[in-house]
Amino acid sequence: MRGLLAAALLLIASLGARAAPALVVPPYPQDLDLSRVERLYRSEQYRVDVKPHGAPDSAWTRTYVFETRNDWALRDFFNPDPARRQDVLIPANRTGMVGPILPGRLDTGKADIRTASFTPFSFEGMAVDVRITLLAPGASARDVVVRPLRRQIAATISADRRTVVLTLQRAQKLSVEINGRLDPLFLFADAPDVPDTGATHYFGPGVHRLPGNGTLELASNERVYIAGGAIVEGRFKLASGSGNITIRGRGLLSGGEWPFERVDPSWQYTVPAIGGDGSHHFTLEGITLVQSTTWQVALEDRSPRGDATHHNVYRNFKTVSWNGCTDGIWITGNDNLIDDVFIFNNDDFFVTTGGRNTRVSNLVVWGGAWGRFMLFHQIFRNTAPVENLVVEHVDMIGREGGAAMFFLEGQKNPRQRPVKAMRDVLFRDIVFEERRRPGNSNNTPYNAARLFDIDTSLVPGGISNLRFEDIVLDQLLPDEGFILGTPASPVQGVTFKNVRAGGRLLRSLGQSNIRTNASVGGVRFLD
Known part of the structure; x- marks a missing residue:
């Protein structure tokens, strides 16, 4: 009773x-x-x-x-000749990576x-x-x-x-x-929200330009509220090791004043729309990021043990940015939650350099001519391996370029390669509406839009229990890429459950056009 x-x-x-x-x-x-x-x-x-x-x-x-x-100045950022890297490219979908460095490659231009x-x-x-x-x-x-x-x-x-x-x-x-x-x-x-008029930094309706170079550093326990009707020009930097910072509201954060200068992490670390190192219990909710200079939500973890970034929540925010290198969300760290987000950008949607127990769900994404759906950036020795990651309920409504959807990136120099395993990763209920738009001028051989580019020879440590469930692909490409292991870093346990391409249920590797090698085992296709 x-x-x-x-x-x-x-x-x-x-x-x-x-x-x-x-x-x-x-x-x-x-x-x-x-x-x-x-x-x-x-x-x-x-x-x-x-x-x-x-x-x-x-x-x-x-x-x-x-x-x-689409007014950002595309330059020849990847030209092997440094003197040519500031050349403005015309036409936009031609870059300088044709030559002896990477023979025959036409890299990505503008959408x-x-x-x-x-x-x-x-x-x-x-x-x-x-x-x-x-x-x-x-x-x-x-x-x-x-x-x-x-x-x-x-x-x-x-x-x-x-x-x-x-x-x-x-x-x-x-x-x-x-x-x-x-x-x-x-x-x-x-959904309507309740304004936080008592926030440490409250931006009411109107245009607000953050002073100086446009960077506002936030300390632990500070709150930022950007009201509907407000436009804030600038960026937010979370203090190193900070905790319990909140940025929320219904207004805009604009980075259009600061141009994209170069593909150089040492510079890019200084100008993300929202950036930090080792922050925990951070909350981002509701705002719209517009014309970000480079990386958009980029919380890194350079602590000695790679366990300082954790329990961060990114919910109900939107991005509309054209510059190259405007990664959507860095999900690096442990126990993070990303939910109900819209990304229109020109690079990777999701990037992780390592972390455990993170969930990404309920997103709508549309990418430009740069980047991938998911970048596993396994190049740092200090961060945790990628473990127990769930990405689910995502609609990729467009992708204007890119070589592969899922990319495992490692160190090219063998002496610098950390040993990092990846295990228990699930991608579930994802619809790829369009990977190669008909008539797209970026439909070049480089921009193949294949499903996989995963090779553990560049990232020692191996992969286990990689699952793809309830996946819908707009079409089956002649080459959907590769999942390759090595004897020292094998790939064990790859499951495809209810994966459909062009309306057809995939039941085998032969049907899927995915290449593997002898160091990949336990591949299963399930209805």
Whole structure:
């Protein structure tokens, strides 16, 4: 009886705790002056209005639609001749890696995508109608696609083909693509939050430029709140070894003022959008990172034992960045949680240099011409091996380039290679909607978009219990890459369960077009 009474009280409490219906539009004025916010614009293509589903037309409320452009200066960063590495590349999809260093290789250039617009709003306790109006003179909506495709969100084109209307049943992150994929509009629908007006650093509506070089260092226990309606120009550096720092809100963090200079970790470590070393119990929630200079959320661990970065939570944030090397999230460390994130970037979505017991879930990702889905960057001796990693419920709605989706990177110099095993890694419920977009100028031989580039000869230690479950691939490529081991560093236990490519269930290595060698054992294909 006591158990039943407790359950009844819990049910009543949960019903009473349901939030009242709410629709919140951030207070960005329609005449917001963005002239001093580099590489961020008001959209010239789209106007967006929202209202509670079924409410009269008088209830439409206008949101602010931001536009970002593919305007970063692509230089010949990888040219074997250092004197040529600052050459601006024209056409954009040609770089200098053709020659004696890597014969015949055409490395990645810029994506063909022209713009990426986005609009933020929040709601809960109701369905919301979204109306998108085309602004360009003579513009006409011929077709519309809403991604992720498996959400099955229908959009209606008006009779005059000037507007598109769709209904959201819940807060989520979507890409609305009208007349093709080159000018997407992202809908960033969040749940409403409670402003932290007592935060150590509170940024209310308006434009805020962090002083000096734009870097604000945060100490342990400090809180940053970026309100809806706010744009903060700069970056946040978490103090080395810091703990219990929070960055959250519904506003924007913009890095467009600071250009991407070079592919050089010694410089890149100084300018990530959010960076740190050895931080723990850090929380990032709700904000949108725009035009980041380089790495976006990059918490490293250079402590002697590699156990200083742990229990960090990254939830419900968004990124829209065009520069090369704009990695999405570094998930290095132990016991980290990444959930409900949208990434539009131009490098790897996820990077780990080591760590245990991390979970990545509920993401929508679209990558540019650089990078991979997952980079295992096993080059540091101090960090823990990758163990008990789960990546699940991810929709890759696009990938404009890249050699492979899953890449194990090690030291080229044998004397510098640490011995690091990798074990108990699970990728589950992942949809690769499009790996090689038809008509993409970056569909070069180098940008093969194959599934695997894993070779333990460069990362001694071996791999065990690598699992792929409920994976959907847009197509089966003639070459899906390789998983290779060595006698000293074998790969043991690779499971493919319900993996489909182009609608076909893969039942064997021969069907999968994945190459292995004698040092790879225990490969299984399950329905």
